[in-house]
Amino acid sequence: MATENQLHVILSTPAVRVPAHLVESTQRYVESGLRGAANTVRAYAGDCKRFSAWCVLHQLESLPASVEALVGFLTELADSGKKYATIERHAAAIAKAHELAGVESPTADKKIKVLLKGIAREIKTRQKQAPAFSLGSFKHTIKSINISVPAGLRNRALLLLGFTGAFRRSELEALNVEDLAFDNDGLVVSLQQSKTNQLGQAEEKAIFYSPDSALCPIRSLQAWLRLLGRTEGPVFVSLRKNNKLTSRRMTTKYTNLIVQQYLGSQYTAHSLRASFVTVSKLNGxxxxxxxxxxxxxxxAMIRRYTRLDNVRQHNSAKELGL
Structure with missing residues (x-):
């Protein structure tokens, strides 16, 4: 997330004293150390830019920022109807910018903590969660996809893999053909990096065959890979309007659109992951x-992801034996 100017501040401040011949390597390590999940990096960069522009408008310093400046900025975000999670993320981005510059962040002040607590109470802290779909509706949707065209083949594979592997959309975007290991027992997917695995430690997901070939994530993925016709590079790529393949990695935004195209506008790509958890819990x-x-x-995170919108679902009252 560090910009070139921020890195210059880090490396040139007297407290750091990086020898000249180590500056380039240090910069690379600092960038790697501060680099978070790609979506978070982009969001933080936008949040810091928004805060800087607000400070310029009000003739205030943004780095280092005063407590009063941050109070005004966060209050304006709340008054404009922003979600609490968005406001909290802005505060985190500003704190990170100050950390990069080696200066004290106004977010550490008790006034900010009290303000955020008050904002949370006013606008409710509960985030709108991506809903889960039922297994029955998902099966019906998958079987209705037209797989006689490349887009259908790709989208069926994407939806089935995303659901059965409980993938984040960023993981689906980053997936490469060389990350896939097929054998008689199924498929093992190696994740090179994920939101919770920033250091690139070995992390794997197991995908299993379905007895119904029309609902099988492995056979669907293999059909798509045969059309893709290569042994390396991105698994899910964008298509031209005439259904011709490109080499461009499909973005997370487009993954979201595919989910909504087939499952409905109320769902998001995150619904694939939430539905995996919910269906798994309902199945014991x-x-x-x-x-x-x-x-x-x-x-605790599993409980947060479980979407039970019917009191009769997953209820032990059915098992009392009366």
Whole structure:
């Protein structure tokens, strides 16, 4: 997330004292160390730019920023109807910018913490979560996809893999053909990096065959790969209007559009992951099995991802034996 100017501040401040011959290497390590998930990096950059512009408008310093400046900025965000999660992210981005510059962040002040707590109470802290779909509706949707055209083949493979692998959309975007290992037992997908795996440690997801070939994520993916016709590079690529393949990696934004195209506008790409957790829970899977696929670290996150909108679902009152 560090800009060239921010890195210059880090490397030139007296407290750092990086020898001249090490500056280039240090810059590379600093960039790597500060680099978060791609979506977070982009969001933080936009948030900092927005804060800087606000400060210029009000003739205030943005770096280092005063507590009063941040109070005014966050208050304006809240008054303009921004979600609490968005406001909280802006504060985190500003804190990161100050950390990069080696100066004290106004976010550490108690006034800011009280302000954020008050904003949370006013506009509700609960985020609007991506809904989960039912397994029945998902099966019906998959079987209705026209796979006689490349777009249909790709989209069926994307939806089935995204659901059965509980993938984040950023993971689907980053997936390469060389990350896929097929054998008689199924498919193992190696994740080179993910939101919770920034250091590139080995992380794998297992995908299994379905007895119904029309719903099988592995056979669907293999059909798409045969059309793709290569052994390396991005798995999911964009298509031209005439359904001709390109070499361009498909973006997360387009993944979202595909989910909405087939499942409905109320859903997002994140619904694939939320639905995996919900359907697994309804089918009796314990948290440890679900976490093995989602790569969540705690059962608390599994509970957060479980979408049970009917009180009769997953209810032990059915098992009392009366």
């Amino acid at each position: 899977a314990d948290d440890s099995k679900i976490m093995n696929q989602t790569k969540h670290k705690t059962s």
